Amino acid sequence: MNEIIIEVKKISKVYDEMTDNPVISLNNISMSIEKGEFICVMGTSGSGKTTFINCISTMDTPSKGQVILYGKSTLEMSDEEIGNFRSKEIGFIFQEYNLLDYLTLEENIAFPLSMNKVKNSEIKKRVHEIAKNLGIEGLLNKYPDECSGGQKQRTAIARALVNEPSIIIADEPTGNLDSKNTSELLAILKNLNEKEGKTIIMVTHDVMVGSFASRLLYIQDGTIKEQLSRKEFKTQEDYFYNISKINSKEQLISLKK
Numbered sequence: 001m002n003e004i005i006i007e008v009k010k011i012s013k014v015y016d017e018m019t020d021n022p023v024i025s026l027n028n029i030s031m032s033i034e035k036g037e038f039i040c041v042m043g044t045s046g047s048g049k050t051t052f053i054n055c056i057s058t059m060d061t062p063s064k065g066q067v068i069l070y071g072k073s074t075l076e077m078s079d080e081e082i083g084n085f086r087s088k089e090i091g092f093i094f095q096e097y098n099l100l101d102y103l104t105l106e107e108n109i110a111f112p113l114s115m116n117k118v119k120n121s122e123i124k125k126r127v128h129e130i131a132k133n134l135g136i137e138g139l140l141n142k143y144p145d146e147c148s149g150g151q152k153q154r155t156a157i158a159r160a161l162v163n164e165p166s167i168i169i170a171d172e173p174t175g176n177l178d179s180k181n182t183s184e185l186l187a188i189l190k191n192l193n194e195k196e197g198k199t200i201i202m203v204t205h206d207v208m209v210g211s212f213a214s215r216l217l218y219i220q221d222g223t224i225k226e227q228l229s230r231k232e233f234k235t236q237e238d239y240f241y242n243i244s245k246i247n248s249k250e251q252l253i254s255l256k257k
């Protein structure tokens with residue numbers, strides 16, 4: 001077994017807890033993630049996917065339960081330690097890219113480094129190297145507005161990688177991409193996982209995207225309702241078919257609610 005890097009113990013998240021209408025977003029989830037896994041999180045809209053990945057990545061704090069990062073509970077970490085963990089170990093990718101419009105692609109990619117007191121020459125070198133690997137080196141002086149969705153998402157990936165994080169967290173990163181750009185993004189993530197050993201945790205609505213994962217978590221009403229592992233299935237088609245089955249079943253249930 002590989003090293004466990006993230007473990008959650010009985011985490012729950014309730015929003016608007018003190019009001020007449022509390023929202024239970026996560027309900028008593030326990031699970032762990034090993035180094036080098038590629039996890040996809042699926043589930044209907046509002047099931048708690050974003051809350052779940054935000055809690056395991058320190059972007060949000062659970063109302064109850066514990067998040068344990070590399071063996072240490074966040075309850076025992078100072079805000080500074082948690083902030084350091086987040087900026088050094090985790091790269092985030094979002095559906096809306098979240099690039100800053102008034103910065104060039106180069107400045108956007110460099111942004112996380114400029115806050116980490118890295119030398120200018122070192123920043124330039126690293127940004128150019130990553131941009132080259134992602135095929136956007138020729139666009140570095142452009143602004144996000146001048147680029148396509150696929151180019152913006154590559155820029156967001158470059159920004160997520162610039163600190164050399166060990167974990168990549170992506171919330172519906174293919175949500176705004178066409179099928180060609182989706183395939184390209186998946187190939188990039190698969191390569192980062194297989195060749196560089198990065199742990200990837202990705203939310204998606206798309207069964208095809210989900211079938212790239214080594215493990216699939218299906219969340220419903222704030223709990224992990226089903227889990228599938230790629231290694232339980234003989235073929236990729238079998239894995240894909242079983243993910244689609246769970247997905248259609250849950251979509252139907254949520255339609256009837």
Ligand SMILES: Nc1ncnc2c1ncn2[C@@H]1O[C@H](COP(=O)(O)OP(=O)(O)O)[C@@H](O)[C@H]1O
Nearest residue numbers: 015016023025044045046047048049050051052
């Ligand atoms: N900041 C918030 N305040 C109140 N309710 C929230 C907040 N964030 C999420 N929720 C609620 O928690 C539930 C789960 O949301 P979310 O994790 O965003 O789901 P998903 O990503 O699966 O669509 C939803 O009912 C949502 O409305």
Ligand SMILES: [Mg+2]
Nearest residue numbers: 049050051171
């Ligand atoms: Mg979401």
